[in-house]
Each structure stands twice: as C-alpha cells, then as structure tokens.
Amino acid sequence: MLSRTADHLYWMARYLERAETVARALEAEQQLSMLPRPAEAAIRSRRATLVALGAHEDYDERSPDAADDVLEFLAFGREYAGSIVACISQARENARAVRGAVASEAWETINAAWLEMRALERRKGVERARLLFELVRTRAHTIRGVTVVAMLRDEAFHFMRMGTFLERADGTARLLDARSASGAAGEHGSDPHEWTVLLRTLSAFEAYRRLFREAVTPQRVAEMFILRPDVPRSLRRCLIEVRENLRAVSNSASAETERRVGSLQAQLQFGLPAELTAAQLPAYLTDKVEQLARIGAGIARDFLVPADPPPPRPVKPVAEGAQQQ
Amino acid sequence: MTRAYDEMIGTDGRARPHYRAYSDWLLARGVEQLPAKSAEADALFHRFGITFAVYGQAEGTERLIPFDVVPRVLPAAEWSLLAAGLKQRVSALNAFIADVYDGQDILRAGRIPAEQVLGNSQYRPEVAGIAVPGRIYAHIAGIDVIRGDDGRFLVLEDNLRVPSGVSYMLENRRMMMRLFPELFARCQVAPVEHYPEGLLANLTSVAPRGVDHPSVVLLTPGAYNSAYFEHAFLAQQMGIELVEGQDLFVRDEIVYMRTTRGPQRVDVIYRRIDDDFLDPQVFRSDSTLGVPGLMQACRAGTVTIANAVGTGIADDKSIYPYVPEMIRFYLGQEPLIDNVPTRVLRNPDDLAYTLAHLDELVVKEVHGAGGYGMLIGPMATREEIESFRARILANPSGYIAQPTLALSVCPTLVQAGLAPRHIDLRPFVLSGREITIVPGGLTRVALREGSLVVNSSQGGGTKDTWVLEPDGTKPRAPETDDA
Numbered sequence: 001m002l003s004r005t006a007d008h009l010y011w012m013a014r015y016l017e018r019a020e021t022v023a024r025a026l027e028a029e030q031q032l033s034m035l036p037r038p039a040e041a042a043i044r045s046r047r048a049t050l051v052a053l054g055a056h057e058d059y060d061e062r063s064p065d066a067a068d069d070v071l072e073f074l075a076f077g078r079e080y081a082g083s084i085v086a087c088i089s090q091a092r093e094n095a096r097a098v099r100g101a102v103a104s105e106a107w108e109t110i111n112a113a114w115l116e117m118r119a120l121e122r123r124k125g126v127e128r129a130r131l132l133f134e135l136v137r138t139r140a141h142t143i144r145g146v147t148v149v150a151m152l153r154d155e156a157f158h159f160m161r162m163g164t165f166l167e168r169a170d171g172t173a174r175l176l177d178a179r180s181a182s183g184a185a186g187e188h189g190s191d192p193h194e195w196t197v198l199l200r201t202l203s204a205f206e207a208y209r210r211l212f213r214e215a216v217t218p219q220r221v222a223e224m225f226i227l228r229p230d231v232p233r234s235l236r237r238c239l240i241e242v243r244e245n246l247r248a249v250s251n252s253a254s255a256e257t258e259r260r261v262g263s264l265q266a267q268l269q270f271g272l273p274a275e276l277t278a279a280q281l282p283a284y285l286t287d288k289v290e291q292l293a294r295i296g297a298g299i300a301r302d303f304l305v306p307a308d309p310p311p312p313r314p315v316k317p318v319a320e321g322a323q324q325q
Numbered sequence: 326m327t328r329a330y331d332e333m334i335g336t337d338g339r340a341r342p343h344y345r346a347y348s349d350w351l352l353a354r355g356v357e358q359l360p361a362k363s364a365e366a367d368a369l370f371h372r373f374g375i376t377f378a379v380y381g382q383a384e385g386t387e388r389l390i391p392f393d394v395v396p397r398v399l400p401a402a403e404w405s406l407l408a409a410g411l412k413q414r415v416s417a418l419n420a421f422i423a424d425v426y427d428g429q430d431i432l433r434a435g436r437i438p439a440e441q442v443l444g445n446s447q448y449r450p451e452v453a454g455i456a457v458p459g460r461i462y463a464h465i466a467g468i469d470v471i472r473g474d475d476g477r478f479l480v481l482e483d484n485l486r487v488p489s490g491v492s493y494m495l496e497n498r499r500m501m502m503r504l505f506p507e508l509f510a511r512c513q514v515a516p517v518e519h520y521p522e523g524l525l526a527n528l529t530s531v532a533p534r535g536v537d538h539p540s541v542v543l544l545t546p547g548a549y550n551s552a553y554f555e556h557a558f559l560a561q562q563m564g565i566e567l568v569e570g571q572d573l574f575v576r577d578e579i580v581y582m583r584t585t586r587g588p589q590r591v592d593v594i595y596r597r598i599d600d601d602f603l604d605p606q607v608f609r610s611d612s613t614l615g616v617p618g619l620m621q622a623c624r625a626g627t628v629t630i631a632n633a634v635g636t637g638i639a640d641d642k643s644i645y646p647y648v649p650e651m652i653r654f655y656l657g658q659e660p661l662i663d664n665v666p667t668r669v670l671r672n673p674d675d676l677a678y679t680l681a682h683l684d685e686l687v688v689k690e691v692h693g694a695g696g697y698g699m700l701i702g703p704m705a706t707r708e709e710i711e712s713f714r715a716r717i718l719a720n721p722s723g724y725i726a727q728p729t730l731a732l733s734v735c736p737t738l739v740q741a742g743l744a745p746r747h748i749d750l751r752p753f754v755l756s757g758r759e760i761t762i763v764p765g766g767l768t769r770v771a772l773r774e775g776s777l778v779v780n781s782s783q784g785g786g787t788k789d790t791w792v793l794e795p796d797g798t799k800p801r802a803p804e805t806d807d808a
Contacts, residue, residue, distance in 0.1 A: 001566075001584055001585050002566055002568060002572050002582060002583065002584055002585075003572070003583045003584060003585055004568075004569065004571065004572050004583070005566070005567075006585050093548070096374065096548055096553075096557075097547075097548045098557075098567075099374065099557045099561070100557040100558070100560045100561030100567050101561075101567075104373075104561075107374065108372055108373055108374070111372060111373070111374045112372055115371060115372065155585060159585075249585060251585060251586055251587070252587070303585045305571075
C-alpha cells in the first residue's frame with residue numbers, strides 16, 4: 001500500500017483514539033467536580049489532567065483574556081491542536097484524504113461524527129460538553145465496529161489498528177498519570193474517589209470488582225491498567241496488539257522498531273505489581289510514555305511518509321506533581 | 326431567441342411519450358412530496374461527504390452541488406442516434422490529435438489553417454513524435470451537448486483534458502434509486518453503475534506493450550481539489566491506488582510509487598492534473614503536484630498517461646469550428662451531430678457581423694472555461710456589451726461568436742414548485758481498444774430563472790439522466806397499490 005495512505009490511516013486511528021482519551025479524561029473531571037471536595041483539590045486535579053495530556057504549556061500560553069476553563073479548552077478549544085474538536089477534525093481530514101482506502105461505511109461514520117460535532121460547536125450552554133463526550137464515545141464504538149466488520153484484513157486494517165493501540169496505550173498511561181500526580185500532590189495522599197471515577201470513565205469499574213473483590217486502591221488500579229493482559233485498555237494488552245499488527249506489515253526496515261515493541265511488551269509481561277507503588281508510579285509511567293513515543297517515531301520512519309509527521313504531544317516533565325511535595 | 330424545447334411537455338401540452346410513466350406517477354403522488362425528498366437528498370449528500378470545500382470562507386464550510394430530484398429522460402431511439410454521433414466525433418478528434426503530433430496530414434491538406442494549430446497555446450511540441458498506444462490520446466472525453474429549439478442535438482463543447490462530473494452521474498442515480506425506488510420499477514431505466522468497470526478496462530487496454538497485468542493508478546492534485554471526491558470515488562470503485570505527485574518517482578525512465586513495502590512499478594496513470602503541472606522538468610517548473618521525469622518515462626514508452634498530454638489542442642474553442650471538417654477528413658463521413666454555428670472572429674467578415682450584432686450573440690473567449698470570459702448578448706447591459714466590444718477589438722482572434730441558443734428546458738423543483746429550467750448534457754465517451762459510452766451522462770441545469778449558464782461554479786445544479794430501454798417508453802403494468 002502507498003506509504004502516504006498508510007500514514008493517513010495510522011493518524012486517522014490515532015486522532016480518533018486521542019479524542020476518546022481526552023473525552024474520558026474530561027468526563028472523569030466532570031464527575032469529580034460533583035464530589036464534595038475542597039476547591040484546591042479540584043484545581044489540583046484539573047491541573048494534573050492538563051499536565052498528563054501534555055496540554056499545560058498550550059493552556060498557559062493561550063491569550064490572557066481567555067476564560068480560565070480547562071474543560072472548555074480541552075473539549076472545544078480550536079486553538080489547541082489536542083482538543084477533542086481538533087482531534088475529530090484531524091481524524092476526518094485524514095479519513096477524507098484516503099476515503100477510497102477505508103470501507104465507505106467507515107468514512108460515512110467518521111464524517112457523520114464530524115458533522116454532529118460541528119453542530120455542537122455552534123450550540124451554546126452547559127449541556128454541550130456532556131453531549132460531546134457522549135458523541136465521541138458512541139461514535140468511537142461505531143467506527144471501530146464498522147472497521148472490524150467491514151474491512152479486509154489487509155495492510156490498511158493493520159496500520160489503523162497499530163495507530164489505535166499505540167495511542168490507547170499512551171492514553172491509558174496518561175490518564176493513570178493524571179490521577180497519580182493529583183494524589184501525590186495532595187496533603188493526605190491519594191483520594192480513593194479519584195481512582196473509582198477513573199475506573200468508571202474507562203468503563204472498567206465492573207471489571208475491577210470481578211478481578212479483585214476489594215476496595216479500590218491506586219496500586220491495584222495501576223496493576224490492572226498496566227500489567228493485566230485481559231484488561232482491554234491495559235498497556236500490556238495494547239502492546240500485544242501493536243506487536244501483532246506490526247508483525248503483519250513487517251518490512252526490511254522495521255527490525256529495530258519490532259525489537260523495541262518486543263522489549264516493552266516483555267517489561268510489561270514480566271513486571272511486578274510491587275513496582276507500581278505510589279512513589280514509583282509517576283516515573284514508571286513517564287518511562288513508558290517515552291518508550292511509546294520512540295516506537296511511534298520508529299513506525300513513522302520505517303513505513304510512513306518521512307516528511308514532517310504531526311508533532312507528538314510533549315512528554316510531561318518527570319513527575320511535575322511530585323516536585324511540589 | 327425562440328421558444329425553448331421542453332423536454333417533458335410536447336407542443337400539444339401533453340407529456341411526451343417517454344415522460345408519460347414519470348408524469349403519471351408525479352400526478353398521482355403530487356408535487357408536494359418533492360421538497361421533502363430534496364431535503365433528504367441534501368442531508369445524505371452531506372453525510373456521504375459528496376461535497377467540496379469553499380475557500381476564503383469560515384473553516385469547515387463545505388458546499389454541495391445542488392441536486393434536482395426531477396430526472397431528465399431520453400428515449401432509446403434518440404439516445405442511440407446521439408451515441409453514434411458521439412462515437413463518430415470522438416474517433417475523429419483522436420485521429421486529429423494523433424495527426425497533429427505525428428504527421429500533420431490535415432494541415433498539409435489545408436483543411437485547418439496550420440497557424441491555428443501550431444501557434445495555439447494548447448499545442449505541445451514537447452510530445453510530438455511520442456508513440457502513444459493505439460494512437461489514442463483522449464481516453465476519456467466529456468462532450469457537452471444541448472438541444473436547440475427544434476429539438477435537434479448540437480455539440481456545444483468538447484472536453485478532452487480532464488473532464489469531470491462522472492461521479493455525479495453515478496451518485497445521482499444512486500440517490501434517485503434510494504429516494505424513489507418505485508419509479509425504477511415503473512420506468513425501464515438503462516443502468517450506469519458499470520462505468521468504473523468500463524473505465525478500468527479501458528485504461529488497462531492502453532497499457533504499454535508487453536505488460537499483461539498493468540498497475541493502474543489515479544493521480545490527483547490532492548484532498549483540497551474541488552473534484553477530490555470524484556478522484557477518491559473512482560479510485561475506490563476501480564480498486565486502484567489514488568496517488569498524489571509526491572507518491573510517485575521516476576528512476577531510469579520507469580515510474581514507481583512509494584509503498585510500505587518499497588517501490589512498486591506503475592504502468593498506467595489516469596491523471597486528473599492539468600498538463601502544465603504534470604512534470605516540472607518539462608512544463609511549469611514551480612509545480613509541486615507533478616512527478617519530475619514523468620514525460621521522459623512517457624517518451625520511453627514505459628508508462629501510459631490518460632488522457633495523453635496535448636489533448637487540449639483539440640478542445641480549444643478556436644479549433645472547435647473545424648471538428649466537422651475533421652470528421653469528413655479522417656472518417657470520410659458527414660457529422661451525425663452538428664456543431665453550434667460558430668463565427669471565428671479572426672475572419673474579418675465574422676468579426677464585422679459579430680460587432681454589429683453583439684446584443685444577439687454569445688461571444689466566448691477561446692481559452693475560457695467554466696462559463697467565464699463570456700458575453701451573453703441578450704442578457705447583458707449596454708455597458709457590459711461596450712466593454713466586451715473593446716476586449717474583442719483588442720484581440721479578435723481570441724474570440725468566437727455563436728447565436729444565443731434557447732437550450733432546452735426541463736421541469737425543475739424550485740421554491741414555488743416545478744418550473745422549466747435550461748439544461749445541457751455531458752455524456753462520457755471512453756476510447757481504448759474500442760469506444761464505449763454508458764447510456765446517459767451528467768445533466769446540468771441552470772437553476773436561476775432564464776439563465777443559460779449551467780456550470781456548477783456559477784450556480785448550476787445537476788439531475789439524474791435516464792436513458793430508457795428500447796421498450797421502456799410504455800410504462801410497465803402499474804403495481805396494484807400505485808393507482
């Protein structure tokens with residue numbers, strides 16, 4: 001397949017997944033804002049989300065008269081390339097560029113999501129954020145469904161899946177990081193409610209109960225989303241998928257990237273829950289996010305268009321939250 | 326300007342025979358149902374993304390080409406005559422282009438003034454002597470035909486470079502079948518959906534000699550081109566790669582595309598980029614859309630470009646008046662479809678006549694396109710006529726003049742209900758080992774009352790075009806619940 005086509009498919013999938021990650025992070029914030037917490041806890045938690053998503057620099061640099069509204073910025077901020085609306089638009093632009101290479105129904109679904117999003121952007125009122133999150137979530141389900149059902153298991157499919165799972169691994173790591181940084185910065189350590197909310201926003205609360213049958217603890221949640229191969233959003237599960245799809249498109253230039261993926265997968269497969277204590281977790285996650293970024297760069301170099309790929313989101317400085325202790 | 330021919334209603338005030346099944350259905354169902362269908366069509370076109378971006382407007386502004394839900398219907402007998410005339414015309418045009426670039430018999434015979442061809446900006450000396458497979462240059466031709474007030478078809482314009490619009494022919498049909506399935510059960514409409522298959526077969530048939538399973542690609546300027554939807558659509562329907570210039574490169578006079586598994590050879594390029602932008606080493610050096618070295622590969626015969634470079638010499642408006650002469654010269658036949666009578670203003674007599682009758686005539690710039698650079702005398706103000714007169718006098722050979730034709734009208738859905746609007750027809754003619762035409766084409770309609778300009782860039786819309794099967798004039802036995 002054309003390298004440029006593979007590039008568009010890969011980024012289309014990444015941007016869709018990224019939109020979903022941001023939507024889930026903001027849903028978590030919205031639910032947390034309803035808990036009876038001191039104001040500084042809410043500010044801290046929003047800040048942690050901004051930092052974990054790599055959006056804090058853009059947020060701080062936005063025009064001085066802009067509203068101090070993290071949620072609005074991350075959901076509807078056209079000036080921020082990582083906002084939900086920007087990600088959906090990017091996904092749609094990529095899909096449009098290769099609309100002939102994806103199943104028609106997949107293109108129509110992405111286009112419909114974009115049209116609905118444009119309608120929401122024009123709307124006013126508090127409702128629209130919730131509606132946007134719902135839209136992203138349900139449309140993401142539909143797009144994945146159409147893709148899996150209607151597309152040939154060819155290179156187009158593998159590049160899309162590779163993009164999806166690489167981005168999802170990155171997103172899971174960042175969402176965990178937001179909670180761990182927010183907790184680490186508090187006076188009384190981690191707030192168990194924050195972790196419960198995270199489980200719910202990742203559609204994993206019921207799974208947690210079945211796996212552990214005990215109170216929600218940060219370490220257990222981390223174990224679940226990092227080490228367990230049976231949890232669909234876990235780093236380990238995502239890496240298994242990345243590796244399979246990468247193997248399916250392997251070429252003469254991709255040996256080093258395959259080695260890096262294998263190495264990260266092994267770290268996750270043989271990792272111990274004991275490595276995931278509150279003190280260790282921020283550095284652990286930063287390391288994983290950096291490894292994922294190197295894998296992404298490798299895929300771009302080996303298969304995709306060499307000319308300026310979209311810049312990766314900044315990897316957060318090592319445990320910014322921890323330094324405030 | 327006389328009264329326009331009405332496609333649906335005859336001089337006796339009744340629906341013409343080939344429209345009877347439709348008009349019975351319309352009377353039974355009522356015109357009131359049409360606006361809702363029209364709105365449904367718009368919503369679906371938006372959802373399918375059959376749109377183009379409008380520049381200089383707010384981000385995310387995308388436009389539809391207006392679609393009219395009332396079909397344009399042609400009876401089988403009329404179509405077969407038209408199709409025969411189109412085949413004749415396109416085969417003469419291809420013979421002409423081949424002759425211009427290799428032989429120039431027609432110029433030596435004095436049937437067309439040599440300076441009209443060799444001094445034309447559309448003549449490409451760079452391609453003279455290149456051996457083109459089958460001597461076919463215009464593999465895909467879109468011929469614009471109109472119906473005059475006497476009901477006869479006339480050719481208004483030949484489009485032999487990168488004619489577009491065929492995707493709308495296909496999508497309009499798909500939309501009509503979705504909106505009005507019961508109509509297709511009543512009227513026997515010849516299918517058009519096999520066009521991409523025919524196009525691929527046609528492109529495959531002109532591959533370089535010795536290539537058994539040619540790799541065919543469609544070359545697009547990219548996603549921001551207004552016809553991008555069509556490019557992506559055709560590539561997908563043919564199952565071929567949609568490439569941009571940056572995806573291709575030439576090494577040792579062979580064209581390759583960059584794939585995830587390394588370079589892969591390309592044999593046939595269906596290009597939707599103008600000649601000027603194809604190869605910066607030969608044509609415009611600032612083009613980033615093309616492929617450096619492409620013309621060298623073409624000259625070496627390792628790749629076929631469709632349409633071939635240089636076809637513009639045959640669809641230039643200053644050459645158009647000579648097409649009937651080409652048909653006589655190359656085929657020894659009389660044209661089955663006439664040209665619109667045309668005055669060439671480089672001739673002093675024609676110039677004098679035209680200047681004296683500017684308020685009656687249509688005057689066109691020979692290199693203009695898209696309905697621009699045109700004076701429609703009867704519709705123009707005194708000032709417009711005088712300023713155009715000055716332009717003509719400054720460069721008479723840059724213009725041709727034609728009588729203002731009453732293009733035929735077809736009922737069209739407007740705010741107030743159904744009203745007659747002027748239409749034309751662009752059938753698509755494929756030339757390869759043989760010449761084929763899918764029955765129908767793209768009917769364009771001028772949506773403004775009285776307007777004769779059907780171009781989509783100037784407020785034109787489109788209609789589905791129905792060619793009825795030979796026995797399709799009589800309606801089938803009506804379904805029991807339809808009466």
